[in-house]
Amino acid sequence: MTEQYTAGHLAEAENIPHEELRNKLNQLDPYQPVITYCNKGTTGNATQNILLNHDFKNVYNLSGGFKFYDATRED
Template sequence: MDSRVNEQYAAGHLPAAQNIPHADLRDKLDRLDPSLPVITYCNKGVTGNATQNILLNHNFKNVYNLSGGFQFYDATTED
């Protein structure tokens, strides 16, 4: 789950990532299946971690945060 704003998501994101900005997450929790595993991320990791905590506090069980965020992932995938 990409927790960045829509413009950041549009500029690049992980394959198959669903974009739900952190600010909108509480309003969209009913659209998510708490039984499925979720990986959260943002640019650097802080907002992704906050998103992870919201999900955990709403009884999602398999929630992980991409340490370092998209910038770290993107840096590791360049040739």
């Protein structure tokens, strides 16, 4: 588990670090909806592109990353 994930993440999120994603693609369902994100947004976008380039069908990115989400959400 990464330090960023431990510091804050979406409920029920599964942590798959960007550098490990390509090795774990066969463990994921390409038809299951996926939301990618990171702390600030850049890596989440890159991760979304990896999934889309490997024919995943329902991939979305949390624009701005978790920090932006956490700072702007209404409880």
